[in-house]
Amino acid sequence: MRVGPLKIKLQLLCGDGFAMGPGKADLLEAIDMEQSISGAGRALGMSYRRTWLLVDEMNRCFQDKLVETLAGGGRERGARVTPFGHRVLAAYRAAEVEAARVGDSAAYAELIGMLLDEPRADKPQKPET
């Protein structure tokens, strides 16, 4: 999420993979909207394969499934975010809000005070070769 010019990314690790992060949270919201994994992937501009792999990774990293698919209908069959998935999503978004409190800190104010809006257009020196 963004706080002024500060981008804050929270990723929840699970073994060597990621249980939750900005992309997976957006995907959960898209599945909730589309009621379909393929529809959510299309809405986010992701391949069906990638969408499905993200759902599978999430589902295996938590105590319960976040997304369940409905029987029948092949690729276009429906899917839904489970009540457990909604809890995970809400807790993740709330954690983002907590982390964004950095925006109220003196450290953030100092950092922003030293930052330019745009990079100076100095002609970059060539690195010596």
Place this chain on the structure above:
Amino acid sequence: MRVGPLKIKLQLLCGDGFAMGPGKADLLEAIDMEQSISGAGRALGMSYRRTWLLVDEMNRCFQDKLVETLAGGGRERGARVTPFGHRVLAAYRAAEVEAARVGDSAAYAELIGMLLDEPRADKPQKPET
């Protein structure tokens, strides 16, 4: 930075680029240690070109230079983190610590309570094609 299984990444935007982030903060620390841009790049396993581009991007995104090179000696000439660069680095690290307070939140505790240490080894369903 890490708080248990939570990875927190702060990136400071400047125009379309990044003024500061985990990689650039590590690079500043390496330059401070090595007193050389090429030495810092080697220590971090980055090419000289990439190292130099990161330094140039940082230097152009703040009100003053974070790194200055010393005259003479070609690629191996020395470099140092300026007092201004030390201020930026300290403020960025302090902002990371502020953001890490998310680890004290109820939202974090709830999220962690639902997470597994390792993904379940469920044989992934094949995506339908």
